[in-house]
Amino acid sequence: MSTSDGGHRGEAVAAIAERDYETAGDRYTRAGRRVLADPRPDIDPFEPDPKGWVGVGVGYLATAAVCYRVAGASKRATRRSVEGIAVARDLAAGLNRPVQRACLAEFVADFRAIGDTGDVAAAYAEAADAYESSPPDERGPQYWGTTPLFEAAAAPIKQVARTLDNGEIAVTWEDLHGPDPADPGAFLAARPNYKRQRFPGLLERVTESGVLAAPRGTTEYSTDHHRCPDCGSTDVNWAAGNTLCMRCSRPTKPQ
Structure with a gap:
């Protein structure tokens, strides 16, 4: 995603590779706030934007909260989630298409799940209802699903x-979308319904493990040029300027 994060996302991924998740949370927070202030040179975050670039910043705040949670800093995870909920709700004044507002409601539910800040199931149900009630759009749900806001x-x-x-x-x-794009409300409402069923349990498991993978970037399997010194894998993940093991997300080295 081409947004102006000041290099903080790359630093966040590097901290994940070192399993310093609290630092990763700090760096993702800085990336999020930077993007929220100035997503791109041509974008005002408080004005209508058909791609929703400002949503990338909201996504970074969500990932920051996940990092804090995995680090055992649960209070920081909750505070970042509260921040994310406030930001997502405020941005609805600018991202004025109903389908984008539904996605912001989906973000609110995610923050509730990550930070344990209220009735998670009800929040996801509210987001699903928002999608279901969104009027048909000339661009179609598949377009919206590939915009920066929805990908974030x-x-x-x-x-x-x-x-x-x-x-x-x-x-x-x-997994995230319904089977029939001709039914746009149900197609997109599948996102919060799926998350309601899966995300809380996934979060519990990574919290218990104390490990979080880096985001997936460009990958290559069975390379002859890199081997992970930690787990021995030759599968590589290039993510946010970092060369990592695809399996354990630790820094990998040339052979």
């Missing part, structure tokens, strides 16, 4: 899930 809302659960699946893609497009 999918990123935290994908990162958490790959932690528990040996670095593989554990949450797919098909």
Whole structure:
């Protein structure tokens, strides 16, 4: 995603590789606030934007809260989640399409799940209802699902899930969306319904393990040029300027 995060996201991923999750949370927080202030040179975060670039910053705050939770800093995870809820609700004044406001409601539910800040199931139900009641849009639900706002809302659960699946893609497009794009409300309402069923349990598991994977970037399997000094894997994940083991997310080295 091409937004102005000041390099803080790369630093956050580097901290994850070192398993310094509280520092990673700090760096993701800085990335989020930077993007929220100035997503891109041509974007005012408080004005309508059909792609919702400002949502990338909201996603970074969500990932920051996940990092704090995995680090055992539960109070910081809660505070960052409260911040994220306030930001998501405020941005609804600028992102004025109903489908985008529904995605912001989805973010609110995610923050409730991450920070344990209220009735998670009710929040996801509210987001699903918002999608269901959104009027049909000329762009179609598949367009919206690939915009930066919607991809940012999918990123935290994908990162958490790959932690528990040996670095593989554990949450797919098909998992998150309904089977029929011709029914746009149900197609997009599948996102919060899926998260309601899966995200809290995934968060509990990574919290108990004390380990969080890096986000998945560009990957290569069975390389002849890198081997992880920690687990021996030759599978590589290039993420936010970092060269990492795809399996354990530790820094990997050239052979």
